[in-house]
Amino acid sequence: MFKERLFTPGPTQLLPGVQTAMAQPIVHHRTEEFRSIFREVLDGLRYMYNTENDVLCFTASGSGAMEGAVVNLLSPGDKALVVSAGKFGERWTGLCKAFGANTNVLSIPYGQAANPRDVAAELDKHPDTRAVFVQYSESSTGARHDVKALGEIVHRRPKTALVVDAITGLGVMEMPVDEWHLDVVVAGSQKALMLPPGLAFASVSQKAWELIETTRSSKFYFDYRKERKSNAKGESSYTPAITLIVAAREAIRHIRSLGRDQLIANAGLLAEATRGAAKALGLRLFAESSPSDALTAICAPSGVDSGTIVKAFKKEFGATVANGQGEMKGQLFRIAHLGYYDFTDTVALIALLEIILKRLNIPVELGAGVTAAQKVYLARSS
């Protein structure tokens, strides 16, 4: 007998207050009641984002808001620079190409993060680049790009915007959007916000708005300018996912009461504990040098397909962890820390991992990973 538990980097576990909010009768979206809720959500998103910029809200998955960033910033033929180090970097490339951008890709090996100097060099080579696209946290590898340094580099170029996919970065790692000069920052509901998928967000800086004004591309649903006008009236341009917005109000109230920094510190604790445990168990981290706190990608021991570990978690304990994606499938498994996970969840998962490795005859010392995690906890909370 076991309980089903998600440990995936999206969807993440739901806040209980979110579940009960979604069980309430629905309200109509063209009413003052809804506008008041939606305004509270938009204001809360600015708090989450730590920004004075507009934050737009779309009924879409995160990829919808990514598409929005491309179609609002780039006209066909415009030069784009994609910093790509995993499946989500590749999604930026796919989007830029689909909309006819002249796409320059800075490819970084999976598991590594971009060297900001390489990005600067590309921009020096292509000074007419209109937008740089990057992930804060590359969920497929568990690596973290230094978007603060990229912000400094792009900020010096008035005709170039920095677009950050922070879908698994928002509410997970420190990200002062304005101070770091992040022009468009995309996020989604099913991550640190502890909501189901279905809402996507984009913050837009003044510099980005100025570029958007001059973009000539075909767009309708993800038209940022239209959405800004609707949002200013407390509405969305098209029928929103009302239930998710009502739920988002609960999540945001919870995060405000907890404090944005506490949410971030929690993910940091769980990530550090998991990395410590993996090392204590002799496992290699896939993104060793610049790990994200959103998730930890752990390499399967030599000779073991990571799918075996993923299946054992599910079959034996009801715990869902993520396999590698694409070419990384079979090589690594990914454990989430972002959103509604606590130390109790994480230390338990480590204990289960030890049992699974033992069963696979991997030479691990039972309890060693747990002890490493406990030491991280004690060091952080003493």
Added chain:
Amino acid sequence: MFKERLFTPGPTQLLPGVQTAMAQPIVHHRTEEFRSIFREVLDGLRYMYNTENDVLCFTASGSGAMEGAVVNLLSPGDKALVVSAGKFGERWTGLCKAFGANTNVLSIPYGQAANPRDVAAELDKHPDTRAVFVQYSESSTGARHDVKALGEIVHRRPKTALVVDAITGLGVMEMPVDEWHLDVVVAGSQKALMLPPGLAFASVSQKAWELIETTRSSKFYFDYRKERKSNAKGESSYTPAITLIVAAREAIRHIRSLGRDQLIANAGLLAEATRGAAKALGLRLFAESSPSDALTAICAPSGVDSGTIVKAFKKEFGATVANGQGEMKGQLFRIAHLGYYDFTDTVALIALLEIILKRLNIPVELGAGVTAAQKVYLARSS
């Protein structure tokens, strides 16, 4: 940041299917729709109880069904034998005295179980004893009485009934009611059934019904004969806790799909893992010789008030464990295994306990309890 989690021996955690069932619109209780639900629940209770006897369902806490057993079996002045080894044994004594029974108490030190020979000796001394009252699992101490042996002893006496409080025993430890000759077995919803409190149950053997026929006591709400007639029609005599009965159907369907024996094996695993962990951490079990699998009562280390440990669990990790009751308060803390807990829950709680003990400067080896629990898991599931 942490999640609130109950680890108390009642209420226990709710099955998610129970939560969603309770969120449904209410049905009326004098309808065929409800009668069909109620019959399924009564039938499911017989499955849970592993009995062909009637199982009655009351809207009451477990103590209500305990009172029912007393008032249906004993007339004022009748002789009763109470086997008492904790706060719930004392509740039998309080009930018997409140209803004017001539109450003989076999007192056993807290933490210990009754020696069946002592019970036989009392019955030899008082052959006119009309009912013996005992707990299967004494939740205040974590001890288990050998109700199988008591069943054999009482079975040989046609004018004496054995009444078992199995509130924390049903669905936790093996209990073939008919084979063991348990005449009245009382249980409650907020335990292994994974429901909120509010429903109480009593199985009644043919022998018990014959004794009940001749009881002359004042009773109304807990009148077993009246309830049997109502239950036979798929109804309860008085307005039932409809929502809880609808929820009970979900819980029983879940238990049937899992299998009663699996539910019991799960509690056994968690109990053995917890006992192993406590020993590995140098902690003493309060009920060493005959432990119940419903919960484990662990003695606080010398010089530490168990309330300190209980408070640390709650304050630091959001985990609610139970302190000792009455005179045992401050001496021990109690961790539940019955119902909707799994190994993941339990191994996490042990890891948290290690951190708490470390903080209190108790000389424990981090990870030692977890490792002992992991070894129990591996031994049981290999």
